[in-house]
Every structure is written in C-alpha cells, then in structure tokens.
Amino acid sequence: MANIAAQRIKREFKEVIKSEEVAKCAIKLELVDNNYTELRGEIAGPPETAYEGGNFVLEIKVPETYPFNPPKVRFITKIWHPNISSVTGAICLDILKDQWAAAMTLRTVLLSLQALLSAAEPDDPQDAVVARQYKDNLEMFKLTAKHWTNAYAGGPSINTECDDKIKRLVDMGIEEHQARVALSSYNWDLERATEQLFS
Amino acid sequence: MASSSSEVKESTSRGDGGDRPNTKEDDRKEDNLLECNICLDTAKDAVVSLCGHLFCWPCLHQWLETRPNRQVCPVCKAAISRDKVVPLYGRGSTQQQDPREKVPPRPAGQRTEPESGNGFSGFGFGDGGFHMSFGIGAFPFGFFTSTFNFGEPRPNVPAQGTPQYMEEQFLSKVFLWLALIFIAWLLLA
Numbered sequence: 218m219a220n221i222a223a224q225r226i227k228r229e230f231k232e233v234i235k236s237e238e239v240a241k242c243a244i245k246l247e248l249v250d251n252n253y254t255e256l257r258g259e260i261a262g263p264p265e266t267a268y269e270g271g272n273f274v275l276e277i278k279v280p281e282t283y284p285f286n287p288p289k290v291r292f293i294t295k296i297w298h299p300n301i302s303s304v305t306g307a308i309c310l311d312i313l314k315d316q317w318a319a320a321m322t323l324r325t326v327l328l329s330l331q332a333l334l335s336a337a338e339p340d341d342p343q344d345a346v347v348a349r350q351y352k353d354n355l356e357m358f359k360l361t362a363k364h365w366t367n368a369y370a371g372g373p374s375i376n377t378e379c380d381d382k383i384k385r386l387v388d389m390g391i392e393e394h395q396a397r398v399a400l401s402s403y404n405w406d407l408e409r410a411t412e413q414l415f416s
Numbered sequence: 417m418a419s420s421s422s423e424v425k426e427s428t429s430r431g432d433g434g435d436r437p438n439t440k441e442d443d444r445k446e447d448n449l450l451e452c453n454i455c456l457d458t459a460k461d462a463v464v465s466l467c468g469h470l471f472c473w474p475c476l477h478q479w480l481e482t483r484p485n486r487q488v489c490p491v492c493k494a495a496i497s498r499d500k501v502v503p504l505y506g507r508g509s510t511q512q513q514d515p516r517e518k519v520p521p522r523p524a525g526q527r528t529e530p531e532s533g534n535g536f537s538g539f540g541f542g543d544g545g546f547h548m549s550f551g552i553g554a555f556p557f558g559f560f561t562s563t564f565n566f567g568e569p570r571p572n573v574p575a576q577g578t579p580q581y582m583e584e585q586f587l588s589k590v591f592l593w594l595a596l597i598f599i600a601w602l603l604l605a
Contacts (some may be wrong), residue, residue, distance in 0.1 A: 221455055228456045284454060285482040319479045319490035320453040
C-alpha cells in the first residue's frame with residue numbers, strides 16, 4: 218500500500234511542478250526525503266488580506282494509507298489565524314480531516330489552505346484566543362495578523378508601534394516571541410501583557 | 417503506455433511531415449482522460465460511478481472500505497456504493513486476466529432486456545400474460561393465484577418465438593379454458 222502512496226506523490230509532485238500556480242509563485246512544493254513521505258509546501262499570502270506579501274512554509278507528512286487518508290499538514294511559519302494554532306501550527310480544516318476525498322491532491326490542499334487564509338472560520342476555531350479577537354475586534358485582529366506576517370513570513374507591512382512595545386518587553390528580559398504572543402493576546406495592551414508575563 | 421504513445425508520435429512526425437505538431441500534447445490529454453482518479457495511473461479493472469468519474473476497481477473498493485459509513489465519490493462527493501458503479505469492458509479486456517486474480521471481484525454489469533412488443537391479444541384480456549383472480553374464493557384457483565403470484569413482481573414477457581414464450585402461451589390457454597369451465601359450472605349448478 219505504501220507503494221500506491223509513493224507512486225501517487227511522485228505523480229502529484231510532477232503535476233505541481235508544472236502547474237500554473239507554481240509559475241505564478243502562489244504555491245511551492247519540495248521533497249524533504251527521497252521516499253516521498255515528507256514534503257515541504259509553501260504558499261503565498263493571498264492578496265488583499267493581512268497575509269499579503271508573506272510566504273508560509275508548511276510541513277506535509279504523507280501517511281502510508283495515502284490517498285485514502287489525508288496528508289498531515291501543519292504550518293511551520295508562525296501565523297495569527299483563527300483556524301491555525303499560533304503555538305503549534307496545527308490546522309483546523311475539514312478536508313484535512315473527515316471531508317478528505319481520495320481524488321484531492323497536494324496541489325488542491327495547498328490551494329485550500331491559501332483559501333483558508335482569505336476566509337477564516339472563527340466559529341470553528343483552532344486557536345480560541347485568535348478567534349475571540351477576530352470576532353470581538355476585527356481591526357485589532359488584522360493589525361496583529363499583519364504584524365505576524367511581517368515578523369515571521371517576510372511580509373512588507375511594518376508596524377512601528379507594535380515593534381516598540383515588543384522591544385520594551387524584550388528590554389525587560391522577555392524573549393521576543395513570548396512578548397509578541399502576550400501582546401497579541403491582550404490586544405497590544407502593554408500593561409496587561411506585562412502583568413500576565415510577570416504573574 | 418508511454419512507449420506506445422511515443423511510437424505513435426514518431427510515426428506521425430515521419431509520415432505526415434509535421435501535420436500535427438500537437439501530437440504529444442494530444443496524447444497526454446487522452447491518457448489523462450483514462451486515468452483513475454485515485455491512483456492517477458491508467459485505470460485497471462475500470463469502473464465508472466453514476467456521477468461519471470472513472471476509477472480502478474481496487475482503488476475505489478479500498479476507498480469505500482476506508483469509510484464504510486460515508487461512501488461518497490472521491491471527486492464530487494456524490495453518493496456512491498458498490499452497487500452503483502458500472503464496470504467498463506474494453507474490447508478483449510475480459511480475456512486478458514483471470515478474473516479470480518482480481519480481488520475484490522469487480523461488480524458485474526447490469527443488463528436489462530429491451531422492451532419487446534407482445535403479440536398476445538387474442539382473448540381480450542389486455543396485456544400478454546394471463547392474469548386473472550377470482551373473488552369467489554373457490555379453492556383450487558385461489559390456491560393457485562396465491563401460491564404462484566404471492567409477493568413477487570410479474571416476470572418480464574419473454575421474447576416472441578422463444579420456447580418459453582410458446583410454453584407460456586400454452587399455459588395461458590389451459591388456465592383460460594379451466595376458468596371458463598369453472599364459470600360455466602358455477603352458472604349451471
């Protein structure tokens with residue numbers, strides 16, 4: 218059975234390399250090992266979203282039962298999104314779980330993830346903190362997501378206010394990522410973030 | 417597969433002097449048309465779903481086994497099941513392989529006889545087969561009808577001219593005469 222999986226990934230890999238999305242740099246796929254069991258995907262942040270201009274790297278693990286079961290995918294690049302864990306990069310997407318169908322391919326998975334970035338589902342969250350911010354304060358969510366895109370995915374939008382607040386916490390001896398998480402979780406309220414970090 | 421298509425390409429490019437510059441592209445498109453939607457290889461023991469999607473039977477079988485509670489088409493997610501796929505038989509495909517090697521066996525094709533016009537209208541009972549029930553509750557006929565017709569749909573009328581057809585015609589006539597005699601007896605008694 219492992220044979221079907223490897224055989225199919227081989228074909229899919231060729232297909233993706235030739236696809237127009239790769240030509241447009243929207244998605245990318247690389248082999249990590251030679252057995253076609255682990256791959257590295259990359260998707261561009263969709264235009265007109267907080268993720269625009271960022272490149273998001275994904276870890277793709279192909280199970281032996283592929284394509285009868287979905288590949289295991291998670292974000293390696295840190296991202297602020299209601300359906301993606303800001304801690305582990307785990308993804309909540311139906312087609313990677315019970316809605317998987319054997320005719321789906323790595324290409325369609327990458328494109329679905331790109332679509333997920335433009336259309337979040339806050340009612341079916343993976344990261345409760347992010348989802349709450351998305352529902353309560355959409356502007357704050359967009360600002361935070363843009364900042365994370367800049368910090369981790371090479372996005373262009375620099376928010377000096379956020380950077381300053383992080384720098385103040387770093388000066389107090391807090392690790393940068395930890396400071397960013399605390400500030401993001403408390404809507405960039407420096408006082409409350411500090412309180413939480415030192416409590 | 418690949419070797420045969422490249423042969424075709426070579427012969428056409430030599431013979432026609434580049435009439436069809438897209439032959440290779442065409443070949444690839446044609447191959448794709450016959451690819452299984454699960455293994456992406458040319459479909460073996462091909463079956464097609466009612467929604468029109470092509471699979472290898474072993475691939476589709478495994479998909480149906482993986483999710484017995486949610487059997488949907490891997491392409492369009494329409495309802496699908498073992499009984500609702502149609503096998504495709506290419507010319508000579510049945511001789512190529514011992515079917516016993518094919519585990520699990522591919523579901524058989526369903527064959528429906530074409531509607532045949534019937535010639536039986538002689539006694540004014542409407543359609544071809546004799547179909548009559550007696551409401552009087554006389555023992556022998558009530559017994560016959562309930563025993564022979566109980567809970568079963570009526571079988572198709574066999575084609576005209578076959579031995580079976582002749583036999584049924586004969587039986588119809590026998591029963592008709594029996595019925596007439598019975599009615600006559602009832603009237604006279």
